[in-house]
Structures are given as C-alpha cells and as structure tokens.
Amino acid sequence: MTPTTTTQPMPPTTSTLPTPTSALGRLWQSPPLLALLGAALLWAGWPTHPAPFTLLLFVGFVPYLRLEQVLTAQGARRGRVFAMSYLFLVLWNAFTTWWVSYSTLGGGIAAVVLNAALMCLPLMAFRRTKERLGAKMGYFSLPIYWIAFEQLHLHWDLTWPWLTLGNGFASVPSWVQWYEYTGFLGGSVWLWGVNILIFWAWAGRRRLPYWTNSWPALAIGLPLIFSFGLGRSYQEKGPEAEVLVIQPNIDPYEEKFPGTARFITFEEQLKRLLDRTEQNIAPQTRLVLWPETTLDETYFETTFDREAKVQHIRQVLLARHPGLSLLTGITSVVRYPDKEHATVTARHRDDLGYYDVFNTAAFFPDASAPAQFYHKSRLVPGVEKIPPVLTGLLNNIDLGGVAGSYGSQEQRTVFASPGTPALRVGPIICYESIYGDFINQYAHNGATLLGIITNDGWWSDSPGHEQHLVYGALRAIETRRDVARSANTGISGFVNQHGEITQRTGWWVGAAARSVVHLNDEQTFYVRYGELIGRGAQLLAGLLVLGAVAGPLVRKK
Template sequence: MPTTTSTARTSGLFRLRTPVLAVLGALLLSGGWAPWPTAWLVPLLFVGWLPYLVMERKLTLEGARKGRVFASTYLMLVLWNALTTWWVSYAQLAAGIAAVVLNALLMCLPLMAFRQTKKRLGSRWGYLSLPVYWIAFEQLHLHWDITWPWLTLGNGFAAAPQWVQWYEYTGFLGGSVWVWAVNLLAFWAWFGRGGVSPWAVDGPARFRWAAPVLAVAVPLFISTLIGRSYVAKGPTAEVVVVQPNLDPYVEKFEGGPQFVPYDEQLTRLMSISDQKLTPETKLILWPETALEEAYWENTIESHPKIRRVRAWLARHPGVALLTGITTVTSYPSQAAASETARYRDDLGYYDYNNAAAYFADAAAPVALYHKSRLVPGVEKIPPILSSVLKNIDLGGFVGSYGSQTERTVFAAPASAPALRVAPVICYESIYGDFLGEYARNGATLLGLVTNDAWWHDSPGYRQLLSYGQLRCIETRRDLARSANTGFTGFINQKGEITQREPAWIPTASRAAVHLNTETTFYVRFGELIGRGAQIAAVLLLVVAVVVVGWRRKRLAV
C-alpha cells in the first residue's frame, strides 16, 4: 500500500483524528433517521460514509494494527446505532442495549471483509466489494433469527418518499446501492487518484465531481417522472381505522396501575368506531392486541367478547373487522407442537401468538393470522439461546411467540369483492419483500395494526410510520394504519400520507382507499439486489481468501 499522501489527502478530513472521524460519520449517517423525519436531513446519507472511507484510508497509510482499525470502525457504528435506535430501550432495556451494541458489532463484519479484500486483491476490487458486502449483510439481516433491519440504508429515504418512487422496481435495497454509489464516487472525486481508486479522475474539480452529481441527480429525475405520471389504481372502498389510546404501561394490560377492564376497552373501541361509521364503510381496523385476554383458538367462538363483537357487527351489516388479538394455539402432543411451543402439566403444549383476527361479517367464522416477523429478544429468542433459557427461572415470560410461514390474505367481504386485506402487525412493516408476499398472494390493501405507545413519544413510532410509506411504493398498495396510539391514518400508493390523526388521544379516521390488483416488478421478483449481492459476496470471499492464499503458498514454495 502507498505510504505517502498527496496534498489533497493531507488536508481537510485527513487532518482530523480518527475518533473525530468516527463521531462525524455517525452524525452524518443518522441524518436519515432524524428524531422527527424530514427530507432536509436525508442528503446527509450521500456523504455519511465519507468519514469512514477517509478513516480507513488514513489508518491504512499509518500501518495501524487490526485492533485499532476494528475499534475505530466499531466506535462509529455503535454511535450511529445509539443515536438512531436508543428508544428501543423503552420497551425493554436489555433489548435496547442489545440492539445498539450487538447490531454495531454485526455491522463490522462487512467492513472487515472489505478491508481484507482490499488488502488481498487491491483497491480496484476492494472498493467494489464494499457495497457488495454491505448489501449482502443487509439481505442476511432480513431473514435470520436476530433480524434487525431498522438501519438498512435504503430505509433512510423513508422521510423523502418522493425521491425513491423507483423502489417499485428495486425495493429499499436499491436505496442502499444509491447511498454507497454516491459516497464512493464523492470519495474518489474529492481525493483523486493517489492510490485511493484506479477510477478516480484527476484534474479540474468540475470534471471530478460530475460523476457523484449525476449519481444523485439521475435517480431523483427518474423518481420525479415516475411520481408525476403515477395514478392510483383499483376501485375504492371506505375504511375506518381506530385509535383507542390505552397506555400499555399503565392502562392496557392487567396489572397496570390504572388498568382499564377489558370489557371497557372493547366498549371504547366500539364507541369510537360508531362515530366514524357510515353506510358506505366496508372495513374497520382495530390496533394490535386490541383484544387482549389470551383467546384459546380451539374455543374462540364461545368467548363472551367474541360474541359481543359479532353482536356489534350484526348492527352494521356489510362491514368487516380486522383486529389485533392475543391467541393461544394448543397442540395434542409434543410431536404435533411447534418448535416455539411451551409446556405445562395442566395445559399441555401450546403457543402464544401476537395475532390478527378477521370477521368478514357478523356470522362468518373468525380467520386468524399469527405475526411472523417477531422482534428479536422481545418476541423471539434464537433457538440456541432458548434451549438454555428454558431451564432458567427468570420470573416471567421466557421463549418465543408462535408464528406462521405463509402470508395470509383475508377473503373479501361480500359487500366489497375487491377488498382483500393483508394483516400486517407492527414490526413486520419494515420488511419490503415480506409485504410483497402479501401482494403476490392477492392482497389489494395493506392493513397495519400496531401499538406504537411501547416507545413513548420517541423517534421510533415516527420512523415506523415513514417506513410504511416505502412499503406502499414497493407494492403500490394503499395502507390503512390503526395504532393503539401513535399515528393512525392512511398512506396512498405513492407513499404519501393522506390522513394522519394526532397521537395520544382516542380518535378514528375514515378514508376511501384504492384496491390495486396489479403487481410491481419488485413484488414479482423480490430482493434481486440482495440475493445478487450475497452471491457476489461469496465469490469475492472465495477469491480473496482461497485463491490468493493458495497463490501465496505457491510463491513461498
């Protein structure tokens, strides 16, 4: 590696100390996850990786040891995680700490792989490998047991959905490619050749900066064209979304200091719904765990509150109901039980489920969906840890909730044959391809039920609202959003929030949603970018580790 630097590389950012560069990188990257999402800070993503690239180059030129390189990298990543996801600790302190500390550690993996590739194959392949490794990691983070894709770079554009209308083709990983492309082009333009990149152009600044400027401008231009020409598709149906505003720490659950009895909670849901219902209403949404009494699925129809719901629906013919509910699935034997099932002598084998219940009308059998993307550490414990913890008395809930593998789309009610709603529960709305499966299965509307109040008045529920905007673009589906409290309202197929009720008050909202039956390129083909990056990452690692190592051994002989 070169041991000298040009004047350009010994000025500006290269003069900053390594810890300063790490802090600067964390601050810039956090611009896409501002406490109050705003498009004004999103452009910081286009330069957010520059401090890291400079820091890595600086440490390389100084001949820094691996430990120092890792520590500097980890400092930037843990600060970025802390600045953007600290609010997870509101729901559970241990989960909040783990989300920051462990996720930053995992993020180091693609950056360390980049370092090794650059060392073994040179700058040309090294810098090309960096976005490949990162996006391969983001794809992995969407599908394994400790999935936590909140900081996927493409999610950083959630505050500016008008910039990424092309997500209907690429999904949010296309945004990750965009971020890395602009950052690398800007890095090469700023510091010229000098060993930084064989593609960098020396000469007048106007020529060097043409590539990064175009890399920003062209996707923005394409997005503008798509957004201006797109017209909402499908017939319309009137939907009502309800926000009962029950504090989960104080009022919502039994044992809370100001617990509201479950009968009164149901009365509140019905009363608020009645205020917005019209003869044209086809669907009502109640939030996550709106019905919270551990309803046994094999006897659910005999439950008094299910009977109350049916009696209420009978007074509103033609109206369907989608509601959050907590259910219990029982199994006749250990052989029939799921891997998440627990056992009690008096109950046998059973699963708790964070679920959604659907009543097509007052008489139709209740249909159920079990939340499938569970929050790690809170709703799901990886199997390797579960086998250890099940033998330890922690004084409370231990283990994972039940889930299901397929994406259930609820049948259309007779009064609205085009209305096929996808039940989406809270955390699931940050997964692009996951929601795309609903559209592939025939969903014409995304119905999100959530309990944002777990995160108090923090950036968390604001960011979750914004992520819903990206999912609408990717699937070109309207989204109806019912929050226990947080933000209740509607998002259209262009990712625009058309109605949003204020948080922290009992309220409801009504709108006519479009029911699109067409599927986007992204819905049809899924995460092509992520899967392609994983294949490329494996090939790069094989070349960097196996082939180069073999050649070195031959030269040594």
C-alpha cells in the same frame, strides 16, 4: 507517446499523510473524530429529520472511508481498525435507535451494542478484500458485502433491519418511486454508490480531470429524475372502498394490562373501542381496523367465536352494519394433541399440554362468518422470539415468567371481505412492516390493501413511532398498495400508492380516521420477482470472499 489520462473515477491510493496545519486538517486525520462525524451525518440524515437533511446520507459514509484510509496509511493493526469502525457504527446506532430503551433498557442497549458489532462484519470483509485484491476491487466489494449483510439481517434469528440503508429515504418517497422495481435495498445501493464516488472525487482531486467530479452529481441526479418522472406518471389504481381506522390511545405502561397502575378493565377497553367506532363509521364503510393486541385476554382459537366479547362485537357492531368487516389484534392460543404434532416454539404445561401463544390478527368477515386468523411471523428478537441457541439456557433460568418464543406461521394470509370482493387485506402486525420482501408476499397472495395494526406507545414520544410510520410508507411504493394503519398510541392514518401519507392522527390522543382507498391487484416488478438485489449481493459476496482467499494463493503458486 503521451500517457492517456483516465476518464473514470478511480479509488484513491494510499500514501504518507501530511502533517495537518489546521483544526479541519486535524479532524480529517483523526479516526475517533471521523467516526463521530460520520455517525452524526447519518443520524442527521435519517428519518424523521426534515427532508432536505436526507441529502446528508450521501456523505454519511465518507468520514468512515477516510477513517479507513488514514488507518491504512498509519499501518494500523486490524484490532485498531475494528475498534474505530465499531465506534463509528455504535455511535450511529445509539444516535438513531436510542429510543428502543423506552421499551426495555436491556433490549435497547443490546440493540445498539450487538447490531453495531454485526455491522462491522461487512466493513472488515471490505478491509480484507482491499488488502488482498487491491483498492479498486476493495471499494467495489464494499456495497456488495454491506447489502449481502442487510439481506441476511432480514431473515435470520437475530434480525434487526431497522437501519437498512434504503429505509433512510422513507421521509422523501418522491425520491425513490423506483422502489417498485428494486425494493428498499435499491436505496442501499444508491447510498453506497454515491458515498464512494464522492470520496473518490475528493481523494483523487489532484490527479483526476476536474470534470470527473460530476460523477457524484450524476449518481444523485439521474435516479432522482427517473423517480420524479415515474411518480408523476403513476396513477392510483383499483376500485375504491372506504376504510376506518381507530386509535384508542390506551397507555401500555399504565392502563392496558392487568397489574399496571391505572389498569382499565378489558370490558371498558372494548366499550371505548366500540363507542369510538360507532361515532365515526359511515354507511359506506366496508372495513374497520383496530390495533395490535386490542383483545389482550388469551383466547383459544378453537373456541374464539363462542367468547362473550366476540359475540358482543358481532351484535353491537357488525350486525348493525351489513357488509362491514373488522380486522383486530388479539392474543391467541393453539393447543396440540401431543409432542409429535407440536411446533418448535410450542410450550408445555401440565394442565394444557403442548401449545403455542401467538400475536394474532383476527378477521371478522361479517356478523356471522367464523373468525379467521393470521399469526405474526416477523417477531422481535429477545422479546417475542428467543434464538434456538438460547432457548435451552433460558428454560433453565427462572426469569419470573415464561421463557420461549411466540409461535408464527410460514404463509402470508390474506383476508377477503365478502361484502366487497375487491377488498382483500394483508394483515401486518407492528414490526413486520419494516420487511419489504416479507410484505411482498401479501401482494403476491392477492392482497389489494395493506393493513398495519400496531402499538407504538412502548417507545414514548420519540423518533421511534415516526420512523415506524414512514418505513411502512415504503411498502406502499414497493407493492403499489394503499396502506391503512391503526395504532394503539402511535400514529394512525392512510398512505397512498405513491407512499404519501394522506391522513395521520395526532400522537398520544384517542382518534379515528376514515378514508377511501384504492384496491390495486396488479403486481409490481418487485412483487413478481422478489429481492433480486439482496440475493445477488450474497452470491457476489461469496465469490469475492473466495477470490480474496484463493487469489493470493494462486498468484503465489
């Protein structure tokens, strides 16, 4: 009987490695050089490099897969496998997110070093599963473990999902129009699937039929074709309204805050905002967005409407333009009557009692209605949120300031404009815009427009503010909502429901942008059902871990 040739791509088997005879051969068998190559490919393919470079993401993990194969063939110990995996990940993190150090050097180093260590967890789980259950099950488990980790990284106290693989397609929204069904973790599945198929095609090229090399091309091409067709057929939905976004361009290091070298008084900052708004507003404008922490003096929410600056905004801007609403960032305080009513993030002072400090979005429905508040809830670890395990320690250390976390809230608040009933804006503050399932909740709660208010000047003129901008564009695809974005010193502008940036201001300039947006109230599959891929991956990861632990024991028995 003639043996049947397999028609499916199969995982490569491990064999003794031949001695390399060329420089390329030595590269392909050197774990440190493979780690460097993989990190460089992922960095080069990451936003915001030119769109064609995004294709490099489909091979960015191939050097890592080869690295793991080489170490397996060499019989390397787990410590060396971990070290080479960590080298690969720490280089990728450093190349791609080095700019965090502009805000805080310690935070930038921690983001790179710790995030790379956490990313090693799914790679080590893959390695262990491969050892215990075989190569085929091992490679099958790899994307599952990785995406289960990405789902965890969206929700726990050490959350830092900047390098979630699905974000890698943010510069090419036309490639991922199907995010309205899968969310951005669907992009993570796509990227891992193609990388593994390309590695299999290369590693098994001598024993597989030549036509199996078409599998990677199909894995890339079919989702692209579906996305292009979906994007071409999708039409902007919802009634129209005109929105104005303001970019005041006040330097957060030198001008914005008291004690800085060229501090601009809060009165002058407000005057500049009002003047720029008045110069760019039109009779049909229905909503104005000012950026995060525009009013940075601390305001008690119970007396906010009686503040002099608040009354001035009502008189000078809102009363002159009937039907106009305003969304702006402030720093606010809520006091609690006693410890029993306080939250876990509440602080205490003898003169104030128990209170929370919030990074807040304040909404003025019109000239007379009371202001409404939303409290930023996805907080930056170490800067706005201290993990509970560290809070007790930091409370006993004099850091020259106040230790503890900002407050947050459970629900996503949607602000409705009384002058335009279809205009219901979901306020998104800075870092929150990189969380797909989090932003979904605004659309689920009735938002017809996503309003991002941010201050990206902390990252100077680096890839940071550009990446932040295009990541927010993915939220437009997932929810099929227009996005209006107001940044203090970043990039302000508008994104349509295809995820295309239709207007953008310059970097580090005072500016304004006005556009007509569509107010869609339909819910996408992703909005209705949430993060199915992430939750499913976590379930499968649990089963794989159980199988890896119990399987060998059962076979032995």
